[in-house]
Amino acid sequence: MTASLFIDGAWSAGSGARRGTVVDPATGAAIGEVAFAEAADLDRALTAAERGFRAWRKVSAYERSRILRKAADLVRQRAETLAEAITREQGKPLAEARMEAGAAADVIDWYAEEGRRAYGRVIPARIPGARQVALSEPVGPVAAFSPWNFPVGQLVRKVAAALAAGCSIIAKAPEETPSCAMALARCFEEAGVPAGVLNLVFGVPAEISAHLIPSPVIRKVSFTGSVPVGRHLAALAGQHLKRTTMELGGHAPFIVCDDVDVEAVARLGAGIKFRNAGQICTSPTRFLVQAPMQERFAELFAGLAEGLAVGAGAAEGTQMGPLAHARRIDAVDGLVRDATEKGARLLTGGRRIGNQGFFYAPTVLADVPASARIMNEEPFGPVAIVNRFETLDEAIAEANRLPVGLGSYAFTGSTAQAGRLADEIEAGMVSINHFGLAAPETPFGGIKDSGHGSEGGSEGLQAYLATKFVSQA
Incomplete structure (x- = not known):
């Protein structure tokens, strides 16, 4: 051809x-x-x-x-x-x-x-x-x-x-x-x-x-x-x-407050994160989970990542395909190694799969320090960060820390907190309590960088x- x-x-x-x-x-x-x-x-x-x-x-x-x-x-x-x-x-x-x-x-x-x-x-x-x-x-x-x-x-x-x-x-x-x-x-x-x-x-x-x-x-x-x-x-x-x-580009925050169904939110988050092997500008990257729920969320999320069927896109039952080219393998792997060297916990993944094609294992990191490159650079791959926050002020500050502002997500059972998140997150798109971005009739775009x-x-x-x-x- x-x-x-x-x-x-x-x-x-x-x-x-x-x-x-x-x-x-x-x-x-x-x-x-x-x-x-x-x-x-x-x-x-x-x-x-x-x-x-x-x-x-x-x-x-x-x-x-x-x-x-x-x-x-x-x-x-x-x-x-x-x-x-x-x-x-x-x-x-x-x-x-x-x-x-x-x-x-x-x-x-x-x-x-x-x-x-x-x-x-x-x-x-x-x-x-x-x-x-x-x-x-x-x-x-x-x-x-x-x-x-x-x-x-x-x-x-x-x-x-x-x-x-x-x-x-x-x-x-x-x-x-x-x-x-x-x-x-x-x-x-x-x-x-x-x-x-x-x-x-x-x-x-x-x-x-x-x-x-x-x-x-x-x-x-x-x-x-x-x-x-x-x-x-x-x-x-x-x-x-x-x-x-x-x-x-983006580096989407995914805020999880302590008043939600943690299992349901983890399932939804994993479905969004690993779609297209994470090669989406609005893919959630920084999962910010309120302290009482962070360990449980991280455990659930890692289990969901491990359970994904990774393979050729045309194969029956495949849930996540390869990265688009070899350059993405090297870029993603470099970010993961840097994070673990700086003290992040690797819960699952963190490796290339096989030596044919461009497959990388769905990866979950926890407790990633702000100094790690992956906290500051868009990974554009199947890597999720699960960090904790204590107060909503802290979560919003982290969400807004970076110079990018494209997609963002937040989950809470409180209408008051939902209002704050809608008003204070600095992004072109904010999706609260569901995945609601990219319909033809809705605006799609970012602010800042x-x-x-x-x-x-x-x-x-x-x-x-x-x-x-x-x-x-």
Whole structure:
């Protein structure tokens, strides 16, 4: 399999000979190649996006909605094929991949309808006979950069929102998971999205961002990824006064007060933590448990981690698949070793599984000192920290200690404490007493070093719209 570029309505191998290798994370074996875009390909994509935008912005919101709904239908029809591609290239269990594919269709449907409601407003004028109107217009061609951990789910948020708003888009999808992105693009293509409106490229990330972002064609940049790369791209966009949406890393706290059902919360927490092998920006990392319950919670959590069936994502019964690539194994293992050297208790895991593929055992650490790297760096892997706190003030202070603020979780039986947690946790998203993040109709984004702007909800559409004020006498 050789993954292709999609530029101006046509699939091609690109103008150069450079290729990337696609690897199965469950085996470490090469399973295909992906064509890398050269400067000439990116210039073609920019020309196509500029022409596509001029045409697409004139298509009525109603007609754009109809096309997007058809794309959503195609995604649903092909959900199993999409899921198999996600599992093959990214490694997550097939059950999780099916959820991702199904959710992608829901995202498209949401934006198909929300795009029809990009309303302006009439502002009462001070001068008799004058009319003042604020209009919402598409911002222009978009450069979007999506990650490998949700190769369909992250990409579709950017594509669906941009298209619903009337923008064209050049999407730089991850080289690790190209066939997933190609399959999604084909759904939009076959639904009737005109040539040039959606363009898909792969290649060296630094080269592509350096070429696309400074171009006068691009008016908006959307990026999902790490804080360091986000800083770099935001600075580059800032030099050219480009609007940005940055959904960056996190280090989610998971506060457990002493008035909850500890077994139920431990089960829910483990289910969230080890989903996608912990390779989720909103994955809970610092489990902060009130002192009387910490030992019991840690014991339960370690038992749940040990009981997970770890294996190839396509295998029957697998509950946690491999990490996405070998670099994650080394990164996670280094954080775990550093924590234990600094005095953390290793309750389970802390080791690579086998020598084929990129499997790492579900790991639980307790009593991890604040000086440990894992208390300060996003592990992006199957590692949970279970630390204790005495008072709610202490828990909130720890939750807010880091410069990131993306997802956060809290569990309490007290409405008063729930109110405090909602008000005082510094994060773009706070989920209390359940897992309630990432629905298509809700905003998804962070604050502080976790970025700015939202994907999802009406906010996700507004990110691709500009306001024009018209005053007519």
